[in-house]
Amino acid sequence: MVSREAIRQRWEVFGSKLxxxxxxxxxxxxxxxxxxxxxxxVAEITGLARSTIGRGLNDLDTSGPGxxxxxxxxxxxxxxxxxxxxxxxxxxxxxxxxxxxxxMRPLKWVSKSxxxxxxxxxxxxxxxxxxxxxxxxETRLEYSRQVNRKTxxxxxxxxxxxxxxxxNASVLAAQVAGQPVISVDTKxxxxxxxxxxxxxxxxxxxxxxxxNVHDFPNKELGSYD
Numbered sequence: 001m002v003s004r005e006a007i008r009q010r011w012e013v014f015g016s017k018l019x020x021x022x023x024x025x026x027x028x029x030x031x032x033x034x035x036x037x038x039x040x041x042v043a044e045i046t047g048l049a050r051s052t053i054g055r056g057l058n059d060l061d062t063s064g065p066g067x068x069x070x071x072x073x074x075x076x077x078x079x080x081x082x083x084x085x086x087x088x089x090x091x092x093x094x095x096x097x098x099x100x101x102x103x104m105r106p107l108k109w110v111s112k113s114x115x116x117x118x119x120x121x122x123x124x125x126x127x128x129x130x131x132x133x134x135x136x137x138e139t140r141l142e143y144s145r146q147v148n149r150k151t152x153x154x155x156x157x158x159x160x161x162x163x164x165x166x167x168n169a170s171v172l173a174a175q176v177a178g179q180p181v182i183s184v185d186t187k188x189x190x191x192x193x194x195x196x197x198x199x200x201x202x203x204x205x206x207x208x209x210x211x212n213v214h215d216f217p218n219k220e221l222g223s224y225d
Contacts, residue, residue, distance in 0.1 A: 026056075027042050031053055080132055
């Protein structure tokens with residue numbers, strides 16, 4: 001005879017506090033111990049589906065997920081980008097006009113914050129948060145976080161953004177037409193020698209590149225390359 005009250009007490013005191021796999025195994029053990037009618041009684045008391053208890057019984061008879069896994073391989077919620085087919089492409093279209101980069105290295109970053117990009121995507125009908133946008137920029141679009149750089153030279157001209165929007169539109173038009181696009185940076189200047197320059201590189205933790213304390217020009221090498 002199934003002792004429902006005993007099962008309920010054990011569930012409330014112990015079983016309900018376990019993780020997903022632990023609850024499944026607990027329910028399966030109770031159902032097997034209870035015997036006839038135990039499966040239905042445990043499902044009613046714990047609120048677990050009978051199929052879940054059935055998987056727990058299989059886990060008891062086999063090695064189960066193993067390796068400390070709570071769920072079987074492939075379990076869990078799918079990523080937002082896998083459920084929303086146009087999310088990544090729409091994010092890329094928003095990020096590209098604001099993309100900046102060092103022409104000497106294949107690194108990219110965006111001047112718009114993840115929060116602003118997320119807001120624009122939500123206005124376009126997507127459901128996404130700033131944290132997800134930041135993750136997509138790094139994992140799907142291969143953008144990276146960078147330290148700030150000295151780029152301001154006094155006040156900005158009111159038409160400053162217009163010229164870059166024109167360049168971006170011209171690039172997109174050339175790409176659509178199958179024409180090559182070449183980017184030439186004529187303003188990049190770096191100190192020659194062991195001096196500090198803007199930007200960052202991946203290095204072993206606690207081992208930054210060491211440079212001179214002062215940026216005095218070297219009369220032999222010159223100020224810039």
